[in-house]
Amino acid sequence: MKHGTFVSRSLPALGLLALAFAAFRGPASAQQQTVDPALYSGLRWRTLGPFRSGRVDAVSGVPGRPHEFYFGAVNGGVWKTINAGRTWTPVFDSQPVASIGAIAVAPSNADLVYAGTGESTLRDSMGYGNGVYKSTNAGNTWTHVGLADSHHVGRIAVDPRNPNVVFVAAIGHLYAANAERGLFRSRDGGATWQNVLHKNDSVGAVDVAIDPSNPQVVYTSLWNTRRPPWFTYAPSNGPGGGIYKSTDGGTTWKPLTNGLPADSFGRSGIAIAPSSPRIVYAVIDAKEGGLYRSADAGATWTKTTGDTRVWGRGWYFEKVAVDPKNPDIVYVPNVGIQRSKDGGKTFGTW
Structure with missing residues (x-):
């Protein structure tokens, strides 16, 4: 059994699992909706483990299976409960690889799981991967499906209606330029890939979301980053990000810049807010x-907060999730898990 090489509390599995629960929880029953929240006031979060998998930067719930979750450790492989x-x-x-950067379960097929290898938390000590893997039996077995030279994967998104349409945000090599970076799309379940958004060999993709x-x-989102040997903490940000x-399903793209x-x-x-896309x-x-928040599908943006507790140490964190029922409830995992109930204007830990 492989175990993580690096251990850190900066991005706990518990925080990411909370976001996965928020994203995948099903409709509440009438009985649940009438329960007084004060009854839960004494409950506190606790660590669920495991304790030897290393840092965690990927997690997914499973639609229709509220007790089933996956997480990926940066050097500890994929784990399932x-x-x-x-x-x-x-x-x-x-x-043959243990570093995981992204996990996605197909919304229309709960047994279909994609894992992108190579962590996305690009610190001074990190592990790289060898592309994307696919499981058609809920993680029991895996098949390598390509993008072997992508090294680091920031996010995988699967079409909500067609499990064979999948996007991979490939960050690329951390220490040098390489061609296999940017946003990739497959329309045949990973058998073939097309680089649908590639600016140059220094600009990779780090996140992707489907309406x-x-x-x-x-x-x-694109990111030009490099970690030169003389950088011991944060990597550099180069031109080309945005x-x-x-x-049209990823065939053509336009930059969003207004605001x-x-x-x-x-x-x-x-x-994207599921209840108000x-x-x-x-x-x-x-x-x-x-x-930043857009109320018109990205045409214009407003900065809701500059609180560094939300976006600080951005090269390491910068993930966000929205409540499936209330578009004003927003979660951002950072050193602490930040939650906003007013559309991102104010935040507090929970």
Whole structure:
């Protein structure tokens, strides 16, 4: 059994699992809706383990299976629980790589799982991967499906209606330029890939989100980063980063710039409000970094907060999730898990 080489508390599995629960929880029953929240006031979060998998930067719930979750450790492989976290099983140990950057379960097929290898938390000590893997039996077995030279994967998004349409945000090599970076799309379940958004050999993609109401609408964020040997902490942000939108399923793209920062645009994360898809959030590492909100599907943006507790250390964090029922409830995992109930204007830990 493989175990993580590096251990850190900076990005706990518990925080990412909370976001996965928020994203995949099903409709509440009438009885649940009438329960007084004060009854839960004494409950506190607790660590569910496992304790030897290393840092965690990828997690996914499973639609229709509320007790089933996956997480990927940066050097500990993929782990799975079917009992809401009471016990965990490593399901990726037979593969030749242990660094995981992204996990996605197909919304229309709960047994179909994609894992992107190579962590996205690009610190001074990190592990790289060898592309994308696919499981058609809920993680029991895996098949390598390509993008072997992508090294680091920031996010995988699967079409909500067609499990064979999948996007991979490939960051690329951390220490040098390489061609296999940018946003990739497969229309045949990973058998073949097309690089649908490639600026140059230094600019990769770090996040991608598909509109749940219209899968022809796709957002992605690009990031030009490099970690020279003389950098011991944060990597550099180069030119070419930004947020892009496609309205034809990823074939053509246009940059979104109205209201977004232009100077030193680094890593960014994107989330679409499931209950109101024209509302889009982006947490951005930049000179004018912060959380940005669009109410018109990305045409214009407003900075809701510049609180560094939300976007600070952006090269390492910069992920965001929206409550499936309330577009004003937003979660951002950073050193602490930040939650906003007013559309991103104010945040607090929980």
